[in-house]
Amino acid sequence: MxxxxxxxxxxxxxxxxxxxxxxxxxxxxxxxxxxxxxxxxxxxxxxxxxxxxxxxxxxxxxxxxxxxxxxxxxxxxxxxxxxxxxxxxxxxxxxxxxxxxxxxxxxxxxxxxxxxxxxxxxxxxxxxxxxxxxxxxxxxxxxxxxxxxxxxxxxxxxxxxxxxxxxxxxxxxxxxxxxxxxxxxxxxxxxxxxxxxxxxxxxxxxxxxxxxxLFRRELVMFGPREVLLTSTEPVVEQFLNGRRQGPIGMSEEKDAAQAAAELAELRANGGTDVLGGPKGGGGTGIVPQIQPSPGLPVRQAADRRKQRVMGILHTLPPVAREAIIASLTDEERARFGVYAASARPPRGTGARTQPMAMPTSYDSRPTPYPRNPAQDVQGPVAGPGVDVARLPESDWQRERGDRT
Ligand SMILES: Nc1ncnc2c1ncn2[C@@H]1O[C@H](COP(=O)(O)OP(=O)(O)OP(=O)(O)O)[C@@H](O)[C@H]1O
Structure with a gap:
């Protein structure tokens, strides 16, 4: 390994x-x-x-x-x-x-x-x-x-x-x-x-x-793919969509007021930019991960990652959490004791009756850029071998009843 x-x-x-x-x-x-x-x-x-x-x-x-x-x-x-x-x-x-x-x-x-x-x-x-x-x-x-x-x-x-x-x-x-x-x-x-x-x-x-x-001399975020791919951080959205509108300018960065005005106009137009030209087919949202070719061993890292990510699930933003839970099989959800907001525990599986509490709504306002580091959720389960997603956009707080 x-x-x-x-x-x-x-x-x-x-x-x-x-x-x-x-x-x-x-x-x-x-x-x-x-x-x-x-x-x-x-x-x-x-x-x-x-x-x-x-x-x-x-x-x-x-x-x-x-x-x-x-x-x-x-x-x-x-x-x-x-x-x-x-x-x-x-x-x-x-x-x-x-x-x-x-x-x-x-x-x-x-x-x-x-x-x-x-x-x-x-x-x-x-x-x-x-x-x-x-x-x-x-x-x-x-x-x-x-x-x-x-x-x-x-x-x-x-x-x-x-x-x-x-x-x-x-x-x-x-x-x-x-x-x-x-x-x-x-x-x-x-x-x-x-x-x-x-x-x-x-x-x-x-x-x-x-x-x-990386942007503006710092690591904007690092964590499970679902976090960045569902992020509403302006610099991340701009980059994934290959847009001109946003904090990234021609040489490196733009004046904050200009970036804010461009983003406001973009939202007013329904969030599309016909002149955008993302390299490699851009866009946000989660698409399936490439799997090994038939006949090759399964990726051992995939299973280890599942365990690891489930250990930090409660530190992730709700959208990323939902996406991760949605990617699990029924059996895995039962094993980890989690259910998507819309799903119920399968009957007769012996699944835990106390699923992980999932917030039903959250404030999805993007964090203004540059972000305030104090808003980062530093994973409460940080420690050896446990990765911590740095989450600029999350206002989410762990709720009573959430498992750690
Ligand atoms: N040995 C060096 N001495 C001085 N400056 C350097 C040196 N190596 C890199 N730099 C500077 O560090 C900055 C970052 O360069 P780097 O090549 O790492 O960027 P990058 O993100 O990989 O860019 P790209 O996506 O275009 O490949 C640049 O301004 C570059 O000029």
Missing amino acids: GVEVVVEGLSKSFGKQTIWQDVTLNLPPGEISVLLGPSGTGKSVFLKSLVGLLRPERGKVVINGVDICRCSEHKLYETRKLFGVLFQDGALFGSMDLFDNIAFPLREHTRKTEAEVRRIVLEKMEMVGLIGAEKKLPGEISGGMRKRAGLARALVLDPEIILFDEPDSGLDPVRVAYLNQLIVDLNAQIDATFLIVTHDIGTARTVPDNIGM
């Missing part, structure tokens, strides 16, 4: 330029997480900080008990071996064929025999559908094949954490769909922890278990 990555209070600057500050999140072991954010908000800097290529000034990145921001070079070197990284362009050596490119980390970092190297390289090439292309040079193949070759190379040292920097960049929508299926299939096969940086909303809506977003 992949390892957990714990990020606490992380801040990174270059000279006087603060890239982001006080970023706190957990990448749960084996789960797939996506990090969104407008261009220039420091997503690549974040990936480089996780793998120890950049050292943030404040905060921690803890992996297997090692804080890689403060550890010795030797510990950092050892911890880096847990990572596989798929860089945007695949980062292949142009003069080497695909076999040698993929074999490179094995020859550099292990003492494996050439026979072992060959076995491993061919196994990984098969996993990404590149068998037969061993002798091709990177310049002779398509962008999609280069990505898959980069992925095979990221896999050869059997990483426990894989970072993907815009895996969809430069690919057509069909190739993105194939790559997304490949990512889910790999996760089912190796159960490593995945973090994907992407601008592709279709990817963000269908691939991950968790989604986070």
Whole structure:
């Protein structure tokens, strides 16, 4: 199983330029997480900080008990071996064929025999559908094949954490769909922890278990996918819908009054923007998550995630809670003792007679942006191994009778 990555209070600057500050999140072991954010908000800097290529000034990145921001070079070197990284362009050596490119980390970092190297390289090439292309040079193949070759190379040292920097960049929508299926299939096969940086909303809506977003030098939110996909936070809605109207401007951010006026006009027009052009098919709301291809094992992370998310359900906004409960089978609802607002416990299942109390109505006003951090719901069940969704929009308070 992949390892957990714990990020606490992380801040990174270059000279006087603060890239982001006080970023706190957990990448749960084996789960797939996506990090969104407008261009220039420091997503690549974040990936480089996780793998120890950049050292943030404040905060921690803890992996297997090692804080890689403060550890010795030797510990950092050892911890880096847990990572596989798929860089945007695949980062292949142009003069080497695909076999040698993929074999490179094995020859550099292990003492494996050439026979072992060959076995491993061919196994990984098969996993990404590149068998037969061993002798091709990177310049002779398509962008999609280069990505898959980069992925095979990221896999050869059997990483426990894989970072993907815009895996969809430069690919057509069909190739993105194939790559997304490949990512889910790999996760089912190796159960490593995945973090994907992407601008592709279709990817963000269908691939991950968790989604986070960077904006204005902070992490706007991070948590189960249902939270961000149902969020009414203006910056999140604008991003998911690929709209011009909202806090995100041409270069980075807009004047708050202008953003508010645009949003008011948008709402007055029924909330649609005919000129919107979301990359990868945008929109809010929850769509089904991509499942592993037939014949592959079920994702072990999916079951672990279910347990984890049910443990923090009471900290989530009502819309996200409803969506999570609606995604459960009757059996799972009985097991967890929860029912959607409209559902009743199935008769004769022996289900608990005291279902989790669900508020029947709530105030769905979006929080003005920038948000007031005091409004965040910090999960009352926070603790080791328990993720906490940061929820800018929730006015919801736990009610008497809610289970913890
Ligand atoms: N080594 C560096 N030295 C100085 N500034 C840097 C360095 N690396 C990144 N930056 C700055 O950090 C900011 C964030 O860059 P980054 O590439 O992480 O953004 P991003 O969110 O990944 O953008 P995009 O979505 O366009 O790829 C940019 O202003 C960039 O110029």
